[in-house]
Amino acid sequence: MKFKFNISLFILCVFFQLKTLAGIVILNGLSHIHETNTGSVITGKIRVQNNGTTESKILIYSEDLILSCDKQSDYKNINSHERSSGGWTKLNIEEKTLQENEIYDIWYTINVPENVKGSYWSVIMIEGSKPVKEEINNGIKIDSKVRYAVQVITNVGIPESPKLTFEDTKLTVVDSVQVLNIKLKNSDIFLSKTKINIEIFDNNGKQIKNFETIQKKIYPDKCAVFEVKLLDLPIGKYTGIIMADNGKDLFGSNLSLDIH
Structure with missing residues (x-):
């Protein structure tokens, strides 16, 4: 008896300036930095385009970027570290089907709490729902998908001399x-x-x-x-x-x- 398993792998675009894969393009950068004060409300947008020849569905959600001096970066649920802004961030949409050559603005809102200072961050993931590559190896089907990690950084207050x-x-x-x-x-x-x-x-x-x-x-x-x-x-x-x-x-x- 043979069993067929389905494994999804993600090709992640984050720290390097690769902005186009599988028909989906990020038009305004993979890093968004906002300067603000406590108690403020920030709005921003991520402009995406489907430059493929068929319609393409994308999924949009927030995650935390986990960094360390001694380990590789990782992604976890929001509020996974003390400087997460994921809980402050609201998205206007969770999924969208883009027609051929359609351009769409994903809007996000950041509600900055009172009594905070410094830099806070999270990432907005933009994930293609369709695999860009499918392989079957020994009865195991592997789907490779693309997702972009757009860093959203909020600097609250006036920076002093760095250390x-x-x-x-x-x-x-x-x-x-x-x-x-x-x-x-x-x-x-x-x-x-x-x-x-x-x-x-x-x-x-x-x-x-x-x-x-x-x-x-x-x-x-x-x-x-x-x-x-x-x-x-x-x-x-x-x-x-x-x-x-x-x-x-x-x-x-x-x-x-x-x-x-």
Whole structure:
């Protein structure tokens, strides 16, 4: 006797800038940041389009984005962490069928409570109801679906000077390329958008290289890891300065490198 099982897998689009899959397009970004005060009401929208050749049904719901300095990110029910804004967020619709080339605005409302301060966040999931790929392997049917995790961040109050610290710095080799991994922690209550600059000096103190990363969001009491490929840096010993730049303040750390 053979049994057929149906397993659904999700292709998730979240931190990278992939905005189109399986006919559904997010037109106004995968990250929405609101600046506000306590007791306020915020409205926002996520603009979606079906650029496929047939109608497409989408499901819309809120979840929490769970972050950690030592574990991979995860998604759970709302109010799963102390800085969740999922319970404040209301959606105007839970499902929608989009016709070919139709554009639709998903509206959300955030009711900010009194006596809160700092950054709060959740995600709005937009999930295609139809599989983008179906496979049958040994009697098991696997459906692959697409869903977008749109981050909605609410900054309540006026940010003070951020509190960023360098937690760890490691030099690794990936595909014969020296890669410097820098873990940065945000001990503040506000999110910090930060990039890393690295200045490399030779034994004579002359600057010979400068590296810069893309900007990343570092959530309150969480970490971000920046990977810097040390390209075209010959074998030898070097000193350097690592600078974390959030657009307002610079945080520095000394660096010693032995490239071999």
